Amino acid sequence: MVDVAEKIQVKNLTVTYAGIPALRSANFSVYENEILGIIGPANSGKTTCLRTLNRLNDLDPRYRFEGEVLIDGKDIYRRWNVFELRKKVGMVFALPTPLPISIFENLAYGPRRDGVHSRKRLQEIVEQSLKSAFLWDEVKDRLHESAMKLSGGQQQRLCIARTLALEPEVILFDEPCSGLDPISTAKIEDAMRELKRRYTLILVTNNTKQAARVSDRVAFFLMGELVEIDQTQKIFTVPKDGRTEGYISGRYG
Amino acid sequence: MSMRRYYEFVIEALIFASGIASIIFVLLIFIFLLKEGLMLFEHVGVFEFLFGKYWYPISEPPRLGILPLILGSLWVTFGATVISVPLGIACAIFIGEIAPGWLKEVLKAGVELLAAIPSIVLGFIGLVTLVPMVKKVFGLPTGLTAISGSIMLAFMAMPTIVSIMEDALNAVPRGYREGSIAMGATQWQTIRRIVLPSASSGIIAAVMLGIGRVVGETMAVMMITGNAAVIPMSFFAPVRTMTATIAAEMGETVQGSEHYFALFAIGIVLFAITFVINLLADFALHGKQIRT
Amino acid sequence: MKLGNAQVEQKIVFFFLFLSTLIILIPVILVLIVIISRGSSVLNWAFLTAMPRMGMRSGGIFPTIVGTFYLVAGTLVFALPIGIFSAIYLSEYSKRNLLTRIIELAIVNLAGVPSVVYGLFGLGLFVVFLKFGASILAGSLTLAVMVLPVIITASREALQSVPRSFREVSYSLGATKWQTIRYAVLPHALPGILTGTILSVSRAAGETAPILFTVAAFYLPRLPQSIFDQAMALPYHLYVLSTQVPNVRLELQYGTALVLVGLIVIANLVAVIIRSYFRAKKQW
Numbered sequence: 001m002v003d004v005a006e007k008i009q010v011k012n013l014t015v016t017y018a019g020i021p022a023l024r025s026a027n028f029s030v031y032e033n034e035i036l037g038i039i040g041p042a043n044s045g046k047t048t049c050l051r052t053l054n055r056l057n058d059l060d061p062r063y064r065f066e067g068e069v070l071i072d073g074k075d076i077y078r079r080w081n082v083f084e085l086r087k088k089v090g091m092v093f094a095l096p097t098p099l100p101i102s103i104f105e106n107l108a109y110g111p112r113r114d115g116v117h118s119r120k121r122l123q124e125i126v127e128q129s130l131k132s133a134f135l136w137d138e139v140k141d142r143l144h145e146s147a148m149k150l151s152g153g154q155q156q157r158l159c160i161a162r163t164l165a166l167e168p169e170v171i172l173f174d175e176p177c178s179g180l181d182p183i184s185t186a187k188i189e190d191a192m193r194e195l196k197r198r199y200t201l202i203l204v205t206n207n208t209k210q211a212a213r214v215s216d217r218v219a220f221f222l223m224g225e226l227v228e229i230d231q232t233q234k235i236f237t238v239p240k241d242g243r244t245e246g247y248i249s250g251r252y253g
Numbered sequence: 254m255s256m257r258r259y260y261e262f263v264i265e266a267l268i269f270a271s272g273i274a275s276i277i278f279v280l281l282i283f284i285f286l287l288k289e290g291l292m293l294f295e296h297v298g299v300f301e302f303l304f305g306k307y308w309y310p311i312s313e314p315p316r317l318g319i320l321p322l323i324l325g326s327l328w329v330t331f332g333a334t335v336i337s338v339p340l341g342i343a344c345a346i347f348i349g350e351i352a353p354g355w356l357k358e359v360l361k362a363g364v365e366l367l368a369a370i371p372s373i374v375l376g377f378i379g380l381v382t383l384v385p386m387v388k389k390v391f392g393l394p395t396g397l398t399a400i401s402g403s404i405m406l407a408f409m410a411m412p413t414i415v416s417i418m419e420d421a422l423n424a425v426p427r428g429y430r431e432g433s434i435a436m437g438a439t440q441w442q443t444i445r446r447i448v449l450p451s452a453s454s455g456i457i458a459a460v461m462l463g464i465g466r467v468v469g470e471t472m473a474v475m476m477i478t479g480n481a482a483v484i485p486m487s488f489f490a491p492v493r494t495m496t497a498t499i500a501a502e503m504g505e506t507v508q509g510s511e512h513y514f515a516l517f518a519i520g521i522v523l524f525a526i527t528f529v530i531n532l533l534a535d536f537a538l539h540g541k542q543i544r545t
Numbered sequence: 546m547k548l549g550n551a552q553v554e555q556k557i558v559f560f561f562l563f564l565s566t567l568i569i570l571i572p573v574i575l576v577l578i579v580i581i582s583r584g585s586s587v588l589n590w591a592f593l594t595a596m597p598r599m600g601m602r603s604g605g606i607f608p609t610i611v612g613t614f615y616l617v618a619g620t621l622v623f624a625l626p627i628g629i630f631s632a633i634y635l636s637e638y639s640k641r642n643l644l645t646r647i648i649e650l651a652i653v654n655l656a657g658v659p660s661v662v663y664g665l666f667g668l669g670l671f672v673v674f675l676k677f678g679a680s681i682l683a684g685s686l687t688l689a690v691m692v693l694p695v696i697i698t699a700s701r702e703a704l705q706s707v708p709r710s711f712r713e714v715s716y717s718l719g720a721t722k723w724q725t726i727r728y729a730v731l732p733h734a735l736p737g738i739l740t741g742t743i744l745s746v747s748r749a750a751g752e753t754a755p756i757l758f759t760v761a762a763f764y765l766p767r768l769p770q771s772i773f774d775q776a777m778a779l780p781y782h783l784y785v786l787s788t789q790v791p792n793v794r795l796e797l798q799y800g801t802a803l804v805l806v807g808l809i810v811i812a813n814l815v816a817v818i819i820r821s822y823f824r825a826k827k828q829w
Contacts, residue, residue, distance in 0.1 A: 087719035110718035272634025275651040285669035343565035371751025441555035469659025471754040520665040531657035
């Protein structure tokens with residue numbers, strides 16, 4: 001892995017909620033077209049880190065932030081318009097979060113807010129996004145039914161498609177399979193491997209095995225600290241830090 | 254993009270303006286009551302107005318003492334409170350703690366129905382049913398008395414008392430009740446020793462707001478209390494409340510006359526009373542501090 | 546098995562609690578029965594659609610129904626936008642600070658101001674100061690201020706019951722704050738807002754004191770032509786019939802009361818139906 005482009009650079013990132021530290025001076029980079037897995041126990045700062053990247057943490061008034069995050073070399077707080085940033089950096093949440101409107105309207109939500117109103121253009125976007133998320137065949141005949149009628153796994157792929165509809169460059173996954181059965185999980189993982197060709201993916205997961213299955217590299221967080229980040233294979237076979245080994249073996253053992 | 258920015262800026266300005274509209278309206282109400290009401294005190298002293306024993310607004314010169322009206326309101330309110338507080342609390346306990354699911358819904362719908370019947374309709378019904386009944390039962394020359402008003406108002410305060418108190422009972426954590434029952438207490442012992450004390454601030458608020466409702470009630474009271482502007486000596490005599498005085502006399506006053514100003518001044522007194530009652534009720538519910 | 550003292554006490558207490566509930570609710574039922582049974586004898590199409598005749602001692606109540614509808618419509622026009630926007634401010638924008646606390650106290654106090662004081666306020670501000678005169682405009686504005694706290698409270702609750710995740714999804718898709726409110730929050734709060742609004746405005750329709758000096762006319766030979774005209778209104782008409790005009794047939798008064806109560810109960814039923822329909826449909 002030489003000469004890979006750094007899509008995201010995180011420098012000295014420290015995050016506090018109401019004065020309580022959630023993340024302490026994290027430094028790492030995410031390369032273009034890779035899947036970076038982020039693992040660690042609950043409250044280790046994984047999700048906090050993820051929600052900083054698309055500035056969704058801004059919604060919490062208790063949130064404070066120090067350090068620097070660059071996407072495409074540009075500081076997300078100083079040089080990115082926050083709405084442009086969020087279109088560029090899509091997010092899939094832990095539980096499926098379709099809005100209680102039709103499948104079509106869920107997909108069209110982002111483009112519409114972005115000013116796309118041509119029916120034809122919207123239909124193209126919807127079809128393309130659903131295909132990329134491997135959902136098209138299952139829902140093409142019922143685009144105007146409520147998205148709430150889909151199964152959990154389908155809903156989660158709908159959320160992925162909804163993100164894709166904005167033609168993002170980075171997609172953040174926040175424990176996307178935590179509520180799903182193994183078959184649905186496998187489908188999502190397949191989709192992620194496919195999406196990697198065109199997008200940069202970050203996957204926060206509680207499931208170490210999942211990180212091992214789909215990630216190119218893995219970062220291990222513990223109590224707000226980035227302990228170690230390396231090739232997936234190295235993390236799982238020869239971790240440099242004893243704490244990493246402890247966490248992984250605890251999970252395996 | 255800048256067009257959209259501009260549009261959102263305008264919308265958010267409107268949202269903020271609407272957000273503080275409530276404050277503005279409270280201030281406007283206060284200002285316009287003062288604007289007209291304070292004019293009175295160029296002619297009549299504050300003390301003379303509040304404690305004067307005679308309300309003869311159309312005599313020459315007019316005598317504008319509202320003591321009989323204040324006492325009339327107090328009298329009727331006191332009677333209504335005595336009737337409605339125990340009944341209302343009992344009803345709220347029954348609905349909130351004892352009645353099984355279906356009955357609870359039916360009873361709540363009944364209370365909502367009572368709240369939905371306009372004051373004027375209750376006044377009318379009171380006039381044709383309650384008033385003759387009071388006259389007959391107590392052997393009075395007229396049924397248009399303070400006691401009729403108190404009974405009527407007690408009913409009108411009921412939905413306020415019952416619904417707010419029921420909310421307060423609902424807010425008591427289930428665990429409190431289970432803990433008590435588990436220690437062998439009966440349901441009634443649990444209600445009395447655990448639930449009611451825990452809900453006490455909500456009960457106080459319910460009673461306060463009920464009283465606020467009674468003090469401000471106008472039409473029904475005007476129709477059935479007889480409207481005699483004399484210092485009331487008995488529950489079985491006609492009385493006249495502050496609200497009824499405004500409603501009954503404003504139509505006959507000349508704009509800018511002392512009488513006109515005096516009615517606004519009564520409005521100030523009413524506004525002040527309900528303002529204090531509502532503030533106290535809210536403090537009972539939410540505490541004085543800013544929630545942080 | 547012998548009951549313990551505690552159980553006997555409980556039985557007695559519960560009986561009295563039940564009795565109290567009956568004492569409150571039985572009169573409600575009696576009132577409705579009386580109104581319906583005695584009012585329905587005059588209730589027919591002509592009663593609803595004819596003008597009053599012979600000094601209102603016979604004929605119909607058409608102009609009072611029309612007037613009440615005008616007042617309700619006017620109240621909605623003014624109170625609904627301000628109420629919803631105010632609720633949006635409280636639910637989506639306000640921070641927990643002193644200003645918010647003061648707004649909340651103002652709402653509580655608005656809700657507690659006696660209806661006759663609203664009448665004075667409307668007279669002072671709209672009728673006299675703004676020179677609208679006694680008119681539908683002045684009456685609607687007065688009623689609008691009166692129902693505002695109820696609409697705000699109901700709308701705020703409805704907005705806050707929309708899950709936070711809807712907002713997060715919308716923001717994560719690049720929507721602005723207003724777009725998020727407009728497209729991801731408001732549509733899902735609308736049933737609740739609607740229910741609260743119908744309930745509050747239907748109550749406003751039954752109010753007499755606030756319209757006494759701001760719009761209500763004793764008798765008008767023709768229907769109002771503009772928002773600057775006075776209007777007759779159902780509740781004030783009932784007041785007039787029962788206390789101001791001698792020798793009105795009691796049935797006519799019951800009939801008027803029945804129409805007023807009927808309209809309010811219908812509005813309440815509609816609100817309940819909307820609420821339960823959307824509750825059943827709600828998937829979150």
